[in-house]
Amino acid sequence: MTQTISRASLALWLDALTRDYTVIAPRRVDKLVLYKPISSAEEMVYDFGRTGLSAKEHFLPMMQSIVNIHKDQNGLILEVPRLGRSQVIFGLRPCDARALRVLDAVMLSEPADAYYGERRENTVTVGIACKEPQEGCFCTSMGGAPDDEKDLDILLVEMNDGYAVKAVTDRGRALLAGASLSEADAPPPVSKAPEALQLPTLETWQGRFNEAYWARLSDRCLGCRLCAYVCPTCYCFDVRDYAENSSEIKRLRCWDSCQASGCYRLAGGHNPRPTKRERLRQRFYHKLVYYGQRFQVDLCVGCGRCVVQCPANIDIREIIADVAGQ
Numbered sequence: 001m002t003q004t005i006s007r008a009s010l011a012l013w014l015d016a017l018t019r020d021y022t023v024i025a026p027r028r029v030d031k032l033v034l035y036k037p038i039s040s041a042e043e044m045v046y047d048f049g050r051t052g053l054s055a056k057e058h059f060l061p062m063m064q065s066i067v068n069i070h071k072d073q074n075g076l077i078l079e080v081p082r083l084g085r086s087q088v089i090f091g092l093r094p095c096d097a098r099a100l101r102v103l104d105a106v107m108l109s110e111p112a113d114a115y116y117g118e119r120r121e122n123t124v125t126v127g128i129a130c131k132e133p134q135e136g137c138f139c140t141s142m143g144g145a146p147d148d149e150k151d152l153d154i155l156l157v158e159m160n161d162g163y164a165v166k167a168v169t170d171r172g173r174a175l176l177a178g179a180s181l182s183e184a185d186a187p188p189p190v191s192k193a194p195e196a197l198q199l200p201t202l203e204t205w206q207g208r209f210n211e212a213y214w215a216r217l218s219d220r221c222l223g224c225r226l227c228a229y230v231c232p233t234c235y236c237f238d239v240r241d242y243a244e245n246s247s248e249i250k251r252l253r254c255w256d257s258c259q260a261s262g263c264y265r266l267a268g269g270h271n272p273r274p275t276k277r278e279r280l281r282q283r284f285y286h287k288l289v290y291y292g293q294r295f296q297v298d299l300c301v302g303c304g305r306c307v308v309q310c311p312a313n314i315d316i317r318e319i320i321a322d323v324a325g326q
């Protein structure tokens with residue numbers, strides 16, 4: 001038997017969740033669909049393909065105060081901002097859920113990142129399986145699948161006038177306590193998967209490190225950093241102090257990108273990756289070789305965002321094919 005929920009019951013359940021949680025779901029923001037807080041089910045977009053940005057910003061915000069400093073006649077008061085309400089991410093795609101596991105590897109390794117850890121600890125994820133691949137998708141090549149449930153708390157699969165519902169974790173089962181579920185005889189439909197790519201071997205990657213290919217590729221790169229900002233697994237950040245006035249100061253961490261010319265610059269001014277060739281090559285070796293060597297999972301989930309959003313058409317799938325020699 002398949003547990004199901006009708007669209008009407010789903011909307012009631014979502015509305016009920018907004019009373020106890022910050023519910024983050026695909027929502028229209030100008031011409032984009034983004035994961036943003038909603039106050040009612042009416043705001044959620046159901047037929048969204050792939051969102052412009054992943055839900056990463058709700059675990060590692062674009063700009064986040066890590067210490068608020070208040071100065072008065074008694075001295076300095078330091079305050080570490082906390083999350084506040086627990087959150088539910090609704091409508092997460094399986095590749096974006098896998099990206100959280102990928103991020104966990106580095107963010108929760110000791111010494112763990114307390115800010116990221118707090119958000120992971122206090123977030124329940126409700127995924128919606130993809131029906132078919134979007135342009136640029138290659139999740140199956142990176143270990144995922146369009147209906148992969150394993151990095152979610154609940155997976156929904158669209159069927160008939162609603163969704164098949166699968167609670168994957170105890171947290172998911174608890175969240176479903178308030179939902180009105182039915183049962184159906186038919187299994188949920190099977191998602192259409194993207195074609196699998198042939199990945200280069202480690203030896204092939206190592207043998208191509210010094211090739212002129214990387215210089216030619218980097219000639220096309222604008223250094224705009226978009227690929228890192230749209231990526232659900234990129235996690236570089238920079239830390240800056242910002243004074244609102246003479247007594248209120250925030251220590252902010254802000255997304256950074258390995259494609260920024262100063263990203264690797266060290267104190268004293270030395271830059272170990274001063275050229276675009278070195279930085280672009282590092283992006284792909286880090287994603288597809290080094291991270292996997294360290295954490296046994298690649299730093300890419302095949303979401304396709306960088307493929308469709310890079311203004312220079314630098315396509316990670318083509319680089320995989322070029323390195324593999326296809």
Ligand code: SF4
Pocket residue numbers: 220221222223224225226227228259309310311312313314
């Ligand atoms: S999005 Fe494209 S052009 Fe921009 S930094 Fe990334 S690879 Fe270069």
Ligand code: SF4
Pocket residue numbers: 227230231232233234287299300301302303304305306307316
């Ligand atoms: S590298 Fe590109 S395809 Fe891979 S997870 Fe990041 S944005 Fe998605």
